[in-house]
Amino acid sequence: MSYRIIALDLDGTLLTPTKTILPESLDALQKAQQAGIKILIVTGRHHVAIHPFYQALALDTPAICCNGTYLYDYQAKKVLQSDPLPKEQALRVIEMLDTAGIHGLLYVDDAMLYQAETGHVTRTINWGLTLPEAQRPTFLHVDSLADAARNAHSIWKFALSHADTAALQQFAEKVEAEMGLACEWSWHDQVDIAKAGNSKGKRLAEWVAANGYQMSDVIAFGDNYNDLSMLETVGLGVAMGNADEAIKARAKRVIGTNLEPGIAEIIYREVL
Numbered sequence: 001m002s003y004r005i006i007a008l009d010l011d012g013t014l015l016t017p018t019k020t021i022l023p024e025s026l027d028a029l030q031k032a033q034q035a036g037i038k039i040l041i042v043t044g045r046h047h048v049a050i051h052p053f054y055q056a057l058a059l060d061t062p063a064i065c066c067n068g069t070y071l072y073d074y075q076a077k078k079v080l081q082s083d084p085l086p087k088e089q090a091l092r093v094i095e096m097l098d099t100a101g102i103h104g105l106l107y108v109d110d111a112m113l114y115q116a117e118t119g120h121v122t123r124t125i126n127w128g129l130t131l132p133e134a135q136r137p138t139f140l141h142v143d144s145l146a147d148a149a150r151n152a153h154s155i156w157k158f159a160l161s162h163a164d165t166a167a168l169q170q171f172a173e174k175v176e177a178e179m180g181l182a183c184e185w186s187w188h189d190q191v192d193i194a195k196a197g198n199s200k201g202k203r204l205a206e207w208v209a210a211n212g213y214q215m216s217d218v219i220a221f222g223d224n225y226n227d228l229s230m231l232e233t234v235g236l237g238v239a240m241g242n243a244d245e246a247i248k249a250r251a252k253r254v255i256g257t258n259l260e261p262g263i264a265e266i267i268y269r270e271v272l
Contacts, residue, residue, distance in 0.1 A: 003271050004217040006032060007204055007230055008263075010043045010053060011187065012223035013240050016258055019127055021056055028264035029057055032271055040064060040207070042200045044186040044226055046107045046156065047072040049124075049137040066107055066156040067184055067226050068203035069194050081206070084154040085195045089179060093158055093193060094146045100171050104193075105159040106145050108152035111138040112159075115145045120161035120190065157194040165189050184226040192226065201229030219270060221263055223247065238266055 006029070008014045014021055029039055039057060041050060042064040050063055054074055062073045062080055070082035090106070097104050103116040114121045121139075128136040142148045149155055162168040165188070172183035172191045182196045200222075208215055218234035220227070223243040231237030231251050239251035240258055248254045255262030 003037070003219040003235060004213055005038045005040065005208065005219070006267065006271065007040045007042045007218055007220035007234065009200075009220075009222040009224070009227050010041060010045060010050070012242060012258055013221050013227075014258070014263065015053070021053065022259075022261055022264070024261035024264035026056065028267040028272075032267055033058070035272060037271060038211070038213075040204070042068075042204055042220070042222075042227075042230060044157075044159075044184075044192055046112050046137065047074075048110055048112065051135040051137070052131055055135070062207070064200060064203045064207070066198075067182075067186065067192055067194060068198045068200045068229075069156045070154075071203060071207065079154070081203070082154060082156075083195050083198050084156060085158075085181075085193075087149060087152075087155065089181065089195075090149045090155045090158075091146055092179060093175060093181070094149060096171070096175065097145075097158075097160070100167070102160055102162050102168065102171055104145070105161075106148060106152075107156040107159065108148065109154055111140050113140050113142050113145065113148050115142055117141070118161060119163075120159075157192050159186070159190060159192050161187075161190045163189070186224055186226045199229035200226060201233045204230050205233065219266070221266075222251075223258070236270060238263075 040061050044067045047065045062071050065072050071080045073080050103118050106113045175181050176183050182194050184192050186192050216235040219236040220230045220234040221238045222231050223240040237251045238253045239248045242257040
């Protein structure tokens with residue numbers, strides 16, 4: 001099978017735990033681009049938190065952001081397609097967060113917003129400070145998430161992290177049941193809330209079709225539950241060795257962890 005597109009999740013997949021890209025992966029992806037293969041980032045991240053990786057890979061394709069909520073063109077610096085969260089639903093989620101005592105990040109327009117600094121927030125701020133200023137994500141403290149939501153043009157998603165994962169699971173189930181929103185786990189202690197119907201797989205399929213390809217032309221790499229929608233619908237869905245067993249069971253191939261050069265090995269074997 002000759003694959004024409006490589007779709008890459010970032011955290012836990014292309015990125016190591018220290019948020020770097022293995023040199024083997026960089027080399028293989030560069031060779032793939034030289035051979036005419038399209039490389040797409042498909043991530044749960046906001047587009048403002050992708051800059052260093054997008055530039056390291058020297059991409060010219062748009063990025064699929066916030067678990068498929070929108071497609072972002074870095075060259076034109078604009079959103080191409082999107083299905084944001086309606087404001088009234090976002091405001092209701094904020095009320096529920098306040099009641100549950102769970103703190104969340106709100107992804108809007110060109111920034112990530114927080115009202116209370118949690119460990120996840122602190123880690124992200126510290127990571128941003130290690131980057132050149134032009135690559136740092138826009139990460140802002142606000143006095144009120146509700147007011148920020150009212151003033152936003154587009155609301156992409158909530159990223160909720162909590163030390164008590166059982167409480168977080170219960171909250172996600174409540175949001176799904178009462179509001180019909182999509183709740184997807186993007187990390188072992190992080191659940192993302194967005195408009196129902198959005199997924200990495202759906203947005204990827206739209207881009208693939210619009211560019212004259214088929215999903216069978218795609219090889220995708222991922223490690224978490226928010227990756228399943230693409231891993232199960234592409235020609236070859238590859239799960240990382242650090243993924244949960246449930247993810248591995250539903251992928252077509254399993255490779256080493258994100259500290260091993262498995263991505264590069266698959267590219268050389270299946271693409272180049």
